[in-house]
Amino acid sequence: MNAPLRRVALAVMVMVLMLLANGTYIQVIKADTYRNDPRNSRVLLEEYSRQRGQISAAGGQLMATVENTTGRLKYLRKYPEGPIYAPITGYYSSNYGATGLEKAQDSVLNGSDPLLFGRRLSDLITGRDPRGGSVQTTIVPKVQQFAYKAMSDKKFSGAVVAMDPKTGRILAMVSTPSFDPNVLSAHDTEAQQKAWGELTKDPKKPSMNRAVGETYPPGSTFKMVTAAAALENGFTKDSPLTAAPTITLPGTNNQLENFNGNRCGGGETAPLIEALARSCNTAFVDLAIQLGETKLRQQAEKFGIGEQGQKIPIGVAGSSLGDIPDKAALGQSGIGQRDVRLTPLQDAVVAATIANGGVRMEPQLVSQILRDVTVLQENDPVRSGTAISSATAATLKEMMIQSESRTAGGGKISGVTIASKTGTAEHGANPKANNPHAWYAAFAPAEDPKIAVAVIVENGGDRGQDATGGTVAAPIGRGVIGAFLGGG
Amino acid sequence: MAESAATTTGPLPGGPPAQPPPTATRRGTELMLLAFAAVLVTGALMLVEINQEQELTNALLYYGAAYLGLFGVAHVAVRIWAPYADPLILPCVALLNGLGLVMIHRIDLAEAERAELTGRVFSADVPRQIMWTTIALVLFVAVLVLVKDHRTLSKYGYTAGLAGLVALALPGILPNVIAPEINGAKIWLRIPGVFSIQPGEFAKILLMVFFAAFLVSKRDLFMAAGRKVLGMELPRARDLMPMLFAWFASLGVLVLEKDLGTSLLFFGIVLVMLYVATERVAWLVLGMTFFIGGCLVAYQIFDHVQVRVTTWLDPFADFFNKGRQLGQALFGLGTGGIGGTGLGAGRPELVPLAKSDFIIAAIGEELGFVGLAALLMLYTLLVMRGMRSALAVRDTFGKLLAGGLSFAVGLQVFIVVGGVTKLIPLTGLTAPFLSLGGSSLVANYALVALLLRISDGARRPAVAAKPVVPQAPIAEAHTVLVERPS
Numbered sequence: 001m002n003a004p005l006r007r008v009a010l011a012v013m014v015m016v017l018m019l020l021a022n023g024t025y026i027q028v029i030k031a032d033t034y035r036n037d038p039r040n041s042r043v044l045l046e047e048y049s050r051q052r053g054q055i056s057a058a059g060g061q062l063m064a065t066v067e068n069t070t071g072r073l074k075y076l077r078k079y080p081e082g083p084i085y086a087p088i089t090g091y092y093s094s095n096y097g098a099t100g101l102e103k104a105q106d107s108v109l110n111g112s113d114p115l116l117f118g119r120r121l122s123d124l125i126t127g128r129d130p131r132g133g134s135v136q137t138t139i140v141p142k143v144q145q146f147a148y149k150a151m152s153d154k155k156f157s158g159a160v161v162a163m164d165p166k167t168g169r170i171l172a173m174v175s176t177p178s179f180d181p182n183v184l185s186a187h188d189t190e191a192q193q194k195a196w197g198e199l200t201k202d203p204k205k206p207s208m209n210r211a212v213g214e215t216y217p218p219g220s221t222f223k224m225v226t227a228a229a230a231l232e233n234g235f236t237k238d239s240p241l242t243a244a245p246t247i248t249l250p251g252t253n254n255q256l257e258n259f260n261g262n263r264c265g266g267g268e269t270a271p272l273i274e275a276l277a278r279s280c281n282t283a284f285v286d287l288a289i290q291l292g293e294t295k296l297r298q299q300a301e302k303f304g305i306g307e308q309g310q311k312i313p314i315g316v317a318g319s320s321l322g323d324i325p326d327k328a329a330l331g332q333s334g335i336g337q338r339d340v341r342l343t344p345l346q347d348a349v350v351a352a353t354i355a356n357g358g359v360r361m362e363p364q365l366v367s368q369i370l371r372d373v374t375v376l377q378e379n380d381p382v383r384s385g386t387a388i389s390s391a392t393a394a395t396l397k398e399m400m401i402q403s404e405s406r407t408a409g410g411g412k413i414s415g416v417t418i419a420s421k422t423g424t425a426e427h428g429a430n431p432k433a434n435n436p437h438a439w440y441a442a443f444a445p446a447e448d449p450k451i452a453v454a455v456i457v458e459n460g461g462d463r464g465q466d467a468t469g470g471t472v473a474a475p476i477g478r479g480v481i482g483a484f485l486g487g488g
Numbered sequence: 489m490a491e492s493a494a495t496t497t498g499p500l501p502g503g504p505p506a507q508p509p510p511t512a513t514r515r516g517t518e519l520m521l522l523a524f525a526a527v528l529v530t531g532a533l534m535l536v537e538i539n540q541e542q543e544l545t546n547a548l549l550y551y552g553a554a555y556l557g558l559f560g561v562a563h564v565a566v567r568i569w570a571p572y573a574d575p576l577i578l579p580c581v582a583l584l585n586g587l588g589l590v591m592i593h594r595i596d597l598a599e600a601e602r603a604e605l606t607g608r609v610f611s612a613d614v615p616r617q618i619m620w621t622t623i624a625l626v627l628f629v630a631v632l633v634l635v636k637d638h639r640t641l642s643k644y645g646y647t648a649g650l651a652g653l654v655a656l657a658l659p660g661i662l663p664n665v666i667a668p669e670i671n672g673a674k675i676w677l678r679i680p681g682v683f684s685i686q687p688g689e690f691a692k693i694l695l696m697v698f699f700a701a702f703l704v705s706k707r708d709l710f711m712a713a714g715r716k717v718l719g720m721e722l723p724r725a726r727d728l729m730p731m732l733f734a735w736f737a738s739l740g741v742l743v744l745e746k747d748l749g750t751s752l753l754f755f756g757i758v759l760v761m762l763y764v765a766t767e768r769v770a771w772l773v774l775g776m777t778f779f780i781g782g783c784l785v786a787y788q789i790f791d792h793v794q795v796r797v798t799t800w801l802d803p804f805a806d807f808f809n810k811g812r813q814l815g816q817a818l819f820g821l822g823t824g825g826i827g828g829t830g831l832g833a834g835r836p837e838l839v840p841l842a843k844s845d846f847i848i849a850a851i852g853e854e855l856g857f858v859g860l861a862a863l864l865m866l867y868t869l870l871v872m873r874g875m876r877s878a879l880a881v882r883d884t885f886g887k888l889l890a891g892g893l894s895f896a897v898g899l900q901v902f903i904v905v906g907g908v909t910k911l912i913p914l915t916g917l918t919a920p921f922l923s924l925g926g927s928s929l930v931a932n933y934a935l936v937a938l939l940l941r942i943s944d945g946a947r948r949p950a951v952a953a954k955p956v957v958p959q960a961p962i963a964e965a966h967t968v969l970v971e972r973p974s
Contacts, residue, residue, distance in 0.1 A: 001764055001765065001767065001884060001887050001888070001891075002879050002887075003767060004763055004764045004767050005764055005875060005878050005879055005887065005891050006879070008760055008763070008764060008875070008891060008895055009871075009872060009875040009894075012868070012871050012872075012875070012894075012895065012898035012899075012902075013868065015898065015899075015902040016864050016867075016868050016898075016901075016902075018902075018906070018911060019864055019901075019902065019905050019906060019909070019911065020861055020864060022906070022909050022910070022911040023821075023852070023857050023860055023861065023864075023905075023909055024857060026818060026821050026822065026909050026910065027821050027822065027824060027825055027826060027852060027856065027857035027860070028825070028826055028857060030818075030822060031821075031822045031823075031824075031825040031826075032822070033822065034818050034819050034821065034822020034823065035819075035822045035823045035825070037804075037819060037822075039804070039807050039808075039815070039819070040819035040822070040823065041835075041838065042819060042820070042823045042834070042835045042838065043823070045835060070605055071605060072602065072605060
């Protein structure tokens, strides 16, 4: 019976080998898949056992903080002013991951970033509990709060982005309707699920960050870009353009008309400065076709339109001109329609670049990374290039001051000169059935710009089909400027 | 003359017989290895305490000493009653048992912490497991003392068979009051507050004794050639009886007790013992045919089999419900990776049944693939030492029993580890010596005591053979007074 016994022993060896091979597969080859599976709460428990860093505004006001708990997860994320800062902080959820800065700066906040290496080591030696680093943003609370209140009080869907044109620092980034990240970050799984369900089913999409995550047709605010292209390519502010109330798009029978079907001023032609001030569509269609696609596109690129994968460090959706297959499309693109789509942030960048004498600054949301009171990293302003000459910038500014003076709507601030451009953007398959988006892009004070702002109110806000950039978006933009300049 | 006859034919061994040099008992090796196991287990316990931020006190050393003391007693028992037994088997078992205790203690700590946070009452499992270890060692010594020679067991073959069958069937047949369904299987006998056991664990050993005895006595019959088909000599139809019996019993366990693991284990053991007894590959082929047939039928008919197969194929499809056990185990194993998280530094308590059926996942998480491989090596060593005893022992009953017992351990490890690591469908058995569970521990210690007994028989120098009496030619032979055996 020894021969079969030997074979049985061999069979046991083979079984052990199979176990070892399978163990290698599970614990070596598939290990990372299992380790990083969102349903594997081990990593999460590990994360929650460390004190996560804070997110604060420019003055030190806390946007995201932590509380001790007695639960299975040791630390609870709290957002003192939840919905106001939600587009910036995002949420940090045990079931649904993270968004916003919580995601973009996760390695800093959870303490695993190489920047914090030294600190981790000293924690290990001194026996202190390891903690994450803190992120200080460029957000100015009073501006952010004002902008959020202005939008949400009127129940507007849309976004406000305010920037320092000289540094690119983002002073405010508001997206409405917003949501309360506290519930999503709560440790109560059922509460999380309920909040998640409501958030994802809400047709108004409160979880969407409209300021950087969504693109819209910019409408007439895009005329800043078209005018810049013209001035950079030999046109002057007095160059005559057609003043006709309607224009036939080349190669089609489609008529494109000015707002309310008006002529552009008194004469047969209107100078560029008046065309911009009056926001004449026919003049700019004419201008875009005269310039040609290449020049328009080049100018747009210099403003940053068409860049992909931008991070502030939150990811920014790519703005673009879209395909311009023919002259009709070119004309429409010149007035910010057709396939032109910008993020509100990009629109603010265009205004800020003009304000900054043509130098485009990289938009920044994070100013410092700290651990306790020690600054580990200071983010200096970054120039991303010269979009237009300072002369062109000066001319555009003059034109935009003219535009502001012709723009209706409330909220004008005495003693402050604003340079602005409004937009009323048609959108959707059947524009006449959809209420237009109302835009306002501006900077102030015109003589020494300290703030540039872009406002979009989706679908006409409270004015419906009658909405214009001037009546709906401008008062908010002016209010934001006032809130910033008012307190110095 | 009379004197000379007395010296040559007397019952007492006379003058100095030509004895072979004494075989080394190697008990010293066993003691050294036990001490080594004690050091390892104490070290493991210390790591757990450090990583779980418990106080480090001298108590740890006392625990280590107590552990060594406990197995020291077993060692002394082996020294006295089975001095020639294999010196590696007991240390292997001691180390497995010790690591199991450390792991159960470690999960106790995690559960205690969770219970404290949620304000629930918590009672530790490790004291109970230590109590069971003690009881198991008492039984271990009792087996060594009572079974002086393993061959005597063959006389009780049918008794053991009957007892085993009853034990196997009991939980399935008895009403739920005393045989409740726990974690989906009806394999327990329980009198609340008094005791609860899994008779199946004991049935395993009793039935092996029966099969060894039965096969040895009927071996010649099975060896008789049957019909030859495709170059294989198939057994005669009536010789199929033990196989059919095993098949039905396995299916019975599957149906009445929903215990896939035991069913699989039991059938595998019978098949291998038949093969070893007859040396016929035909039995294996036949057995596998039966097995596959049984599987197909079971899969068609029983929900619980289908559920196991579905969750095996994709545990993550229904992770928050049926796939959670296996899914969590895989997450644990994956998080552990090659080197593990370190003893006491993982989250093995997230896996349901982490102390019993899934203790392998806990070890894989905290000691990593390296630790799991080492553990498998330990089991392999245990099985191989058992197999070696089977090869070395001289009687066929001993060979068959030792082979069966060793293979049983190996197969059980394969079923458990394979199930937890998604190699085969999860069937729910305990890891021998490692998992929480009194019945399993006590039964496996009895199994090991039998193995030691057989290995003792294998290595014991042959009792000094009666000196060969030079036979006088029959015509010259004296009449000799023959003593009546008392």
